[in-house]
Amino acid sequence: MQTQEPIYLSRLQHYLFCPRQFALIELEDIWTENQFTAEGQVLHQRVNQADQQKRKDVRTVWALRLSNEELGIEGVADVVEYHKQPDGAEIPYPIEYKRGKPKKHSADEVQLCAQALCLEEMHDIEVPEGALFYGEVRRRHPVVFDAALRDLTRQTILACRAIVQTKITPKAKYQAKKCRGCSLIDQCHPKDFGKSAAAWLAQQLTKD
Structure with a gap:
């Protein structure tokens, strides 16, 4: 298998927001903060510190490093809850923290689904669902990783890979x-x- 540079999970969201933005960050190493990105950084301050705890049948891990070798993606999950099942198995439940509120597009859902694909390869177990936690509404927004979302996530990874390989910044x-x-x-x-x-x-x- 040919070694390929990994695509970071957070970059998938950038691509779906704007392919040119993804290319400017990925190919030209351009990044600038504004009010929205700064607010996002503040929201992530707690979850960016690696740690874990266990309460009853739920083991919570913060800042968990993820990767999927087959798809060539890697990154860090804000939070992953491991829910213990009656048979003793633990089902991962990824949670991504976002500023603002739920959006009309699926960029956040794709980033979360990519985390699930990493967890599935890492633990060899199906991850059916996760959640997005939005800072403005202060509650979880459940996300089901159905066939359509999984397909969109894989197609987004391929599109990002194409830009990386061709080294062409979209107009x-x-x-x-x-x-x-x-x-x-x-x-x-x-x-x-x-x-x-x-x-x-x-x-x-x-x-x-």
Whole structure:
């Protein structure tokens, strides 16, 4: 099996938010904090410290390192609860912490599902469900890892892999609401690079 550079679990979310954002981070090593990313860091301060505890039939592990060699992904789970079954087996239940509230797209669900795929390979056991904990609503949002979500997660991993292998940064596509909330807007220049070469040149000549 050919060795491949692992794709980090958190990068899958970046790809689904914007493939160009993923490429800027992955290929060009560009990252800038803004209010939203800073709030996310604060939310993760507790769970980023490796630790574990056990209460009754639930063993909780924080900051658990994950990997799936077959898919070429790795990362760290915020929290994984191991629920003890009557037969003594432990079923992993990954929990990812996010700022804000549940979103209309599936980026958070894909990142969580990728964690489940790692846990399944690591423990050789099926992981049917996990949860997203949103800081704004302060409660868990259960996520079932059904066939559709698993397929989307695998397709996202393949799409990320394609960008890494070709080393081609996708062209910018300006979307006002999405781009204004992106911490890389000043490095991406979506209004400029999202235009055709002729339109961009005409704009520069007008400025001059």
